[in-house]
Amino acid sequence: MESHVHVQRPKLIAGILMLGSFIGLFGETALNMALTNIMDDLAISAGTAQWLTTGYLLVLATLVPLSAYLVRWFTTRQLIVSALLISSLGALLAALAPNFAVLLLGRLIQAIGTGIFLPLMFSVVLMIFPIQKRGSVMGIVGLVITAGPALGPTLSGLIIQVSSWHYIFVVMIALNVLLLLGSLKVENVSIISKPTIDVASLLLSTLAFGGIIFSLATLAETPFANPFVWGPLVVGVVALLLFVLRQLKMTHPMIDLRVFKYTMFSLGTLLMFATLFVILSVSILIPIYLKSVLAYSSIAAGLLMLPANFLNILMAPIVGSSFDRVGARIYTRAGFAFMTLAALLFIMILSATTPVWQVIAALCMLFLGVSMAIMPAQTHAMNQLPPDLYADGSAAMNTLTQVAGAAGTAIAITLFTAGQKNYIAEFGAVNPAAFLASGTNFAFYAVLVAAIVGLVGSLFVRNTKLAS
Template sequence: MESHVHVKRPKLIAAILMLGSFIGLFGETALNMALTNIMEDFSISASTAQWLTTGYLLVLAVLVPLSAYLVRWFTTRQLIVSALVISSLGATLAAVAPSFSILLAGRLIQAIGTGIFLPLMFSVVLMIFPIQKRGSVMGIVGLVLTSGPALGPTLSGLIIQVSSWHYIFWVMIALNGFLLLGALTIENVSTISKPKIDVASLVLSTIAFGGIIYSLAALAETSLTAPLVFGPLTAGFIALLLFILRQLKMSQPMIDLRVFNYSMFSLGTLLMVATLFVILSVSILIPIYLKSVLAYSSIAAGLLMLPANLLNILMAPIVGSSFDRVGARLYTRVGFAFMTVAAIAFIVILSATTPVWQIIAALCVLYLGISMAIMPAQTHAMNQLPPNLYADGSAAMNTLTQVAGAAGTAIAITLFTAGQKNYIAEFGALNPAEFLAFGTNFAFYAVLVAAIVGLIGSLFIRNNKAVN
């Protein structure tokens, strides 16, 4: 049995999918550096502004489960072109937004395009490259996954410095237009079977993932027992349970949950969840800290985050090319060990007067760990699945990682706000830098927990052979 689908230009298809996914993932965090500017422009709080990131991730978490259906209903070209057009429409609306509500609406539309692109990248890349090339190719995929969210604050900081946050969207529109030219020539690589769409599964998955993420985001403004939090959270978990039970009983499920019968896929997905939680938490906390506490400009804060991003970019191809020799077990253990050390370092050093070189050093250690963990965890997990389960595995993994990213953003802001309130209650609000720093420090405990969960999980990784 062939391990891949033969296409004329696999590198072109992969490049368009990866660049499109990069733009979408860049969009996840691109506004993090602009949050303080947006808060001033529209007179809103941090807990309201964070919906620009959390709402984006919420749409991804709701839409990504659909991808297993979409690849069986539409051609690869149709999906890519549609994703680029939808994303561009959302970005255009956000770019001209006269109010926060319209800006948020544009972001949500934009996220629909990313929600189509992201799982498509995973499943198509696995289909068009043979197993012996997967390590290096998935190394680049891992780079896209980490550098997109990580470079968001840096690149947007540069854009904000020379113009305004509106131009972040104009840049994305221009890049999408460039990709659209190449997308028109892409071949189809999936099997169009047009399975029956189960409306009940769609409704349950939407309530499940939407309810859970919404409740986590609402925690930033109210308590766990408040109806605004407790209601959606309870509904989300009940819907999730019903969704799982329904998938297990269906002959043609929306997502084939048998992928979780493969233990290394389940474990690899857990490690991906931990990694995305860390990435999205840090990518919203550090820009706020650098700008609000240490008083750096947008461009300076972005450039201060650049060394860690460059280290990640340099490491990704090295990890990818050596993956088959080194294996997922060693890479994930070392990677999560670095993440854990970095999280502890942030908790120890973060204050209103921390020397900036210490922040840069801790970020470098963190992203070194991320670059060593994310691609091996992801590739090792997907390699355990037979080709007929790639789309389902991609949908399941991407849904959970987007939920993790949204949870990371929401929980980070929740703890950031709670930390400030605790400090103000004890010491007063005379020194904003002090309570903002304390809030950032407090939020890093969530990052530490996620890193430790990943480190423990990595101890159980086995270097199994890929399934042909």
């Protein structure tokens, strides 16, 4: 059995899917650098503003499970064009937003486009390239996944300095239009079988991931004892259990959970979860810290984050091209070791008077770890699956990584708020920079826990043979 589908322009298809996914993932964190501006312009709190990121991720987490159906119902070109049009509509609404409600609605519509694009990129890239080329190709995919969210604050910082946060969405629309022109030459690579859509599974997955993420996001400004927090969490957990039980009993499940019978796939998904949790947590905390505590402008804060992003871009092809020789075991262990050390450094150094070079050095160490861990974990996991399970594996992995991103954002803001309250209760609110720094410092404990979970998990990675 061949490991891939033959197409005339594999690089064109991969390029369009990667750039479209990059724009969508850039959208995840693009507003992080603008949060303080948006909070001032629209008179909202940090807890409310974080919904612009958490809400985006919530839609992704609830929509991505549907992707296993979509690739069997519509052609590759139909999905790409639809995703670009939906993303552009959402970006247009957000660009013209007169208030927070319209801005949030635009963000949620944008996320629908990304929710179609992201899992499509995974499954199609795995289908159109042979196994021996996957290391280098997935190295670029890993770069897209990390560079999108990581570069979001940097690029948006430049845009904000030149104009306003509204133009972040104008740039996205322009890029989507360019991709639409290229998408007209995309060939279909999926098998259209039009399976019956199980409405019950769709509702359960929406309630499960939506409930859990909504609960975590609400926790930022509401105590856990409030039914508005624990109620959705209980509903989400129960719905998730029912969803899993239903998938296991169905002849044609919405997501074939047999993918988790492959041990290395399950472990790789856990490592991806930990990595995305770290990336999304840091990408919302550091811009707030640089702007609110160290008083840098948007453009300066964006440029200060550039060395870490550059290191990530530099390392991704190196890791990708050497993956087949080095293997996932060494790379994931080294990657999570760097992430753990970086999280410890942040906890040790972050204060109202920290020299900025220390922050940048810790950030570079963290992204060095991310670049070493994410592609090997992802590629090693997907390589364990037979081709007929690629779409299901992609849907399962992407759903959980988007949940990780949403959880990382929500928990980071929750701890950020809690850290501030603890400082104010002890020392008062005379020095805003001090209590904001204390909040940022406290939030990094969540990053440390996620990095340690990944480090422990990496100890169990073994370099196994590829599935056929």
